[in-house]
Amino acid sequence: MTSLESKTQIVVVGNGMVGHHFVEQLHQSDANVEITVLCGESRLAYDRVYLSSFFSGASADDLALTTPAQYAEWGVNVVTNALVTDIDRDNNKVMTSEGQVFSYDKLVLATGSYPFVPPIPGNDQEHCLVYRTIDDLLAIEASAAVSKVGVVVGGGLLGLEAANALKQAGLDTHVVEFAPQLMAVQLNQAGGNVLKDKIEALGVTVHTQKATQTIEAGDTCRYKMVFADGTVLETDMILFSAGIRPSDQLGRKSALTLGERGGIVIDNHCVTSDPNIYAVGECALWDNKTFGLVAPGYTMARTAVSHITGGDAEFTGADMSTKLKLMGVEVGSIGDAHERTEGALSYTYLNQPEGVYKKLVVDSEQKYVLGAVLVGDTSDYDTLLQYALNSIELPEHPESLILPSSDAAPALGADALPDSASICSCLNVTKGDIVSAIEGGCCSVADVKGETKASTGCGGCAALLKNVVDSELEKRGVEVSKAICEHFNHTRQELFHLVKVNGIRTFDELLEQHGEGLGCEICKPAVGSILASVYNDYILKASHLPLQDTNDIYLGNMQKDGTYSVVPRVPGGEITPEKLILLGEVAKEYNLYTKITGGQRIDLFGARVEHLPDIWEKLVAGGFETGHAYAKALRTVKSCVGSTWCRYGVQDSVGTAIDLENRYKGLRAPHKIKFAVSGCTRECAEAQSKDIGVIATEQGWNLYVCGNGGMKPRHADLFATDLDTETLIKYIDRVLMFYVKTADRLQRTSVWMDNLEGGLAYLQDVVINDALGINGELEAQMDAVVDAYQCEWKTTIENPESRKRFRQFVNSNASDTNIQFVSERGQVRPATEAEKVAGKDQFIPVSMV
Amino acid sequence: MSAAQNVMASEPQQVQWHYVCETNDLVTNSGVCALVDSQQVAIYSLKINGETQVFAISNYDPIGKANVLYRGLLGSIGGAPVVASPLYKEHYFLETGLCKEHDDVSVTTYAVKVEGDKVFVGV
Numbered sequence A: 001m002t003s004l005e006s007k008t009q010i011v012v013v014g015n016g017m018v019g020h021h022f023v024e025q026l027h028q029s030d031a032n033v034e035i036t037v038l039c040g041e042s043r044l045a046y047d048r049v050y051l052s053s054f055f056s057g058a059s060a061d062d063l064a065l066t067t068p069a070q071y072a073e074w075g076v077n078v079v080t081n082a083l084v085t086d087i088d089r090d091n092n093k094v095m096t097s098e099g100q101v102f103s104y105d106k107l108v109l110a111t112g113s114y115p116f117v118p119p120i121p122g123n124d125q126e127h128c129l130v131y132r133t134i135d136d137l138l139a140i141e142a143s144a145a146v147s148k149v150g151v152v153v154g155g156g157l158l159g160l161e162a163a164n165a166l167k168q169a170g171l172d173t174h175v176v177e178f179a180p181q182l183m184a185v186q187l188n189q190a191g192g193n194v195l196k197d198k199i200e201a202l203g204v205t206v207h208t209q210k211a212t213q214t215i216e217a218g219d220t221c222r223y224k225m226v227f228a229d230g231t232v233l234e235t236d237m238i239l240f241s242a243g244i245r246p247s248d249q250l251g252r253k254s255a256l257t258l259g260e261r262g263g264i265v266i267d268n269h270c271v272t273s274d275p276n277i278y279a280v281g282e283c284a285l286w287d288n289k290t291f292g293l294v295a296p297g298y299t300m301a302r303t304a305v306s307h308i309t310g311g312d313a314e315f316t317g318a319d320m321s322t323k324l325k326l327m328g329v330e331v332g333s334i335g336d337a338h339e340r341t342e343g344a345l346s347y348t349y350l351n352q353p354e355g356v357y358k359k360l361v362v363d364s365e366q367k368y369v370l371g372a373v374l375v376g377d378t379s380d381y382d383t384l385l386q387y388a389l390n391s392i393e394l395p396e397h398p399e400s401l402i403l404p405s406s407d408a409a410p411a412l413g414a415d416a417l418p419d420s421a422s423i424c425s426c427l428n429v430t431k432g433d434i435v436s437a438i439e440g441g442c443c444s445v446a447d448v449k450g451e452t453k454a455s456t457g458c459g460g461c462a463a464l465l466k467n468v469v470d471s472e473l474e475k476r477g478v479e480v481s482k483a484i485c486e487h488f489n490h491t492r493q494e495l496f497h498l499v500k501v502n503g504i505r506t507f508d509e510l511l512e513q514h515g516e517g518l519g520c521e522i523c524k525p526a527v528g529s530i531l532a533s534v535y536n537d538y539i540l541k542a543s544h545l546p547l548q549d550t551n552d553i554y555l556g557n558m559q560k561d562g563t564y565s566v567v568p569r570v571p572g573g574e575i576t577p578e579k580l581i582l583l584g585e586v587a588k589e590y591n592l593y594t595k596i597t598g599g600q601r602i603d604l605f606g607a608r609v610e611h612l613p614d615i616w617e618k619l620v621a622g623g624f625e626t627g628h629a630y631a632k633a634l635r636t637v638k639s640c641v642g643s644t645w646c647r648y649g650v651q652d653s654v655g656t657a658i659d660l661e662n663r664y665k666g667l668r669a670p671h672k673i674k675f676a677v678s679g680c681t682r683e684c685a686e687a688q689s690k691d692i693g694v695i696a697t698e699q700g701w702n703l704y705v706c707g708n709g710g711m712k713p714r715h716a717d718l719f720a721t722d723l724d725t726e727t728l729i730k731y732i733d734r735v736l737m738f739y740v741k742t743a744d745r746l747q748r749t750s751v752w753m754d755n756l757e758g759g760l761a762y763l764q765d766v767v768i769n770d771a772l773g774i775n776g777e778l779e780a781q782m783d784a785v786v787d788a789y790q791c792e793w794k795t796t797i798e799n800p801e802s803r804k805r806f807r808q809f810v811n812s813n814a815s816d817t818n819i820q821f822v823s824e825r826g827q828v829r830p831a832t833e834a835e836k837v838a839g840k841d842q843f844i845p846v847s848m849v
Numbered sequence B: 001m002s003a004a005q006n007v008m009a010s011e012p013q014q015v016q017w018h019y020v021c022e023t024n025d026l027v028t029n030s031g032v033c034a035l036v037d038s039q040q041v042a043i044y045s046l047k048i049n050g051e052t053q054v055f056a057i058s059n060y061d062p063i064g065k066a067n068v069l070y071r072g073l074l075g076s077i078g079g080a081p082v083v084a085s086p087l088y089k090e091h092y093f094l095e096t097g098l099c100k101e102h103d104d105v106s107v108t109t110y111a112v113k114v115e116g117d118k119v120f121v122g123v
Helices: A017-028 A051-056 A068-074 A134-145 A157-168 A189-201 A249-253 A294-308 A381-389 A431-439 A445-452 A462-475 A492-501 A507-514 A523-535 A577-589 A609-621 A653-664 A725-742 A749-755 A759-768 A775-787 A792-797 A800-804 A833-838 B002-010
Strands: A008-013 A033-039 A077-080 A084-088 A093-096 A101-103 A106-109 A113-115 A128-130 A149-153 A172-176 A205-207 A212-217 A223-227 A232-235 A237-240 A244-246 A277-279 A322-326 A329-335 A345-351 A356-362 A369-375 A422-424 A564-566 A593-596 A602-607 A634-639 A673-678 A692-696 A701-705 A717-723 A821-824 A827-830 B017-022 B030-036 B039-048 B051-058 B073-077 B080-084 B091-093 B109-115 B118-122
Touching: A008 A017, A008 A101, A017 A033, A017 A068, A017 A294, A051 A134, A051 A157, A051 A717, A068 A077, A084 A249, A128 A134, A134 A157, A134 A237, A149 A157, A149 A232, A157 A172, A157 A237, A157 A322, A172 A232, A189 A205, A189 A329, A189 A345, A189 A356, A189 A369, A223 A237, A277 A294, A329 A381, A369 A381, A381 A462, A422 A431, A422 A462, A431 A445, A431 A462, A445 A462, A445 A749, A492 A507, A492 A523, A492 A725, A507 A523, A523 B073, A564 A609, A577 A593, A577 A602, A577 A609, A593 A827, A602 A609, A602 A827, A609 A792, A634 A653, A653 A673, A653 A692, A653 A725, A692 A725, A701 A725, A717 A725, A717 A759, A725 A749, A725 A759, A725 A775, A749 A759, A792 A800, B017 B030, B017 B039, B039 B080, B039 B118, B051 B080
Parallel strands: A008 A033, A008 A106, A033 A077, A106 A277, A128 A237, A149 A172, A149 A237, A172 A205, A634 A673, A673 A692
Antiparallel strands: A084 A093, A093 A101, A113 A244, A212 A223, A223 A232, A322 A329, A329 A369, A345 A356, A356 A369, A564 A602, A593 A602, A692 A701, A701 A717, A821 A827, B017 B118, B030 B039, B039 B051, B051 B109, B073 B080, B080 B091, B109 B118
């Protein structure tokens, strides 16, 4: 009881990204506190940075940063729809509109901001909306569905994102900006112009220097916007994205000190004018500045946690540099982009044909970077940001930093960065943190990511992170042993090349030429898989057989008692009644336990090794093929029923799933591969949790890559949109063959892509733009594998020599008496050791058949 | 060490030789299983430096508790031939029966000989 009573009561108002970060950090600090979160929205915290992905298929759940269950696990009390109306500072209590009262020892205001809607007559009509919350997005979606033309008021960062959303919804889209250029906060005029050209080329009309006077009833559209210069623009809907204002009403009402233009004033510890009240995020005003980015908000949250728990962290302003991709256009802004520092000088590079603009702002001595503007190409962003943040002295010709790569351009090595250099600003990971993670035993980018969380926010620092990790590992002489095992001093990828280049066709040849010893359970299956990927030979050829894991040799998955499971392929999950009956008959005849799998097929368990050929003979005769459930290969292509039956489906997902499954069945890979095809954006096939996910759109297919379920679930990344079926298959061919050729042993697609320098963007470049010039080769190799397909079970049962392998004893027809079953829920299951000891009379007889 | 005793016990004593199969029933660099005097014996044929050698150990995996060792992958650790259990991948040295991962675990080894085309196991 006493320990409960002594807990400090923390009440957090607001559950946006920053409010949630505060809760998470405070929970992790193990402080003796009781946390209550009052959340004004009906939803808990979600990722506003990726809000626009809502329109490309992400659901509210995808954007969620937490769940009620997680908060419950942390012991955090949450009240949703709790709109706080008053703070009673004398008695340390807050009141909600529902009349609930909560006492606090420390109160944290994380109320965020609200969108500013310019006071234009007519701005309150039904289809005049804002872009801020998921509810806003739902309203926009509904409005867009009954509109043809859409206007975004505001050409800033959020405005352009909103414009992209309207564009994706199929609207004729316009952006109206009061200033003479787009993104006036981050870019200079020249950069803004290049951005405008690029965005107009994408089909969005940009109107600059337009001040809206009124919004009236339209002639051809729902509304008509009348501008100060007398021109007009007809539109069906209007989205206001003209900046944000701090949500400081609570502070105002309870007489906390506010700034002249709003914002709750905080000190370096994020404490307001009341020592028991903190403010963090966009509602807070520090040094007369508000911060509308997530990274400074997170820093404030950590500062407040530190102060509450007795630490001494301070918030001392934030770097507002940003790098992002707007409608596919790369934009970056660093530090003093507008050359406001006295004596600042600049270098500019303009490439109009390609739409690239770069400006480098340096101090009067040309020693340090003060700022930069990058439009159309942000590849120099990481380097320039590090120069700026760490006051690294410039090289002799600073312009070389922004000129198109030539031999003269000195790349800033990771070595040159001080330990204090911030590598990941979202999660506040410094180079020093990465170094200590490596000293603590991490030896890959993936390890360091897991340990430090670096590059798990916006992901913009992925390439830099890899640089630092590689350079640190190299420095330690950790030549990260790439050897696959003691028998080969090569990586899987190198072995793949050796096999391919030297035309090696057997393990013995490879071992003799490039390895030593007899091999092992690591290198043998790996080489077996490589040989299969390159030649797609019959896997049980005498020379290949000793390379295979037992699952591959017996073409089934060995279970704990030494029996196997039988999983025939059911392409796309579509199965005829006849085939269902056959499965049932075979299961009954051989007394097999049956279970539906997650991959939309049927697993038959408990098959004795000596029964496998007979079982498969019956299945193959009934039209089944092997399902490769035992192999590192394509497993299943899951599908929803699609447009054929479903009221909502827009494409034939089952048909496509069957085609894909039949194309890639038998493809050997470094790890198992799963696909799914959904017939509409409702995503019933859960394609975004698969290595290859395909989701139907009105225009074709969206392709997602490199997701997985399992131990470490990962959502697939959107790879390309609105593909026709032919292009879809081409892209999948290339992605898969590139994966098969370059991934490490047992590396799933997600880890493989994360370890590619440049990640998703690089993979897109290779597959879509043919950056490596290998697409023709990849497709040809895939075609060869597809042509060489054979059902291994069919080949096996037709060959008496192969069938000989499937017997328990080489000198007897007896069965293994150690395999014993008992009955459970009307089916068999393996007897436990205790049951075996207890007595044999209860067992189901083994001599079935 | 019980493992060492096992090895000692199974080798020099007077063994009774049982014919189990022909050499072409064996699979190079892989294993088969024979029922010898109601014991399950895993028999492996390995090509080492161009020469075929035959090994025999108990088929029972003492950790996975199933008769599966003949289905394991063969290989070498520091030059010594091993089989990896197909269930949980422990390695057993074919010459001694010792388990690489667990000091206190081992499997019985059996004498094995080839005469002409015929393979015999000693129990």
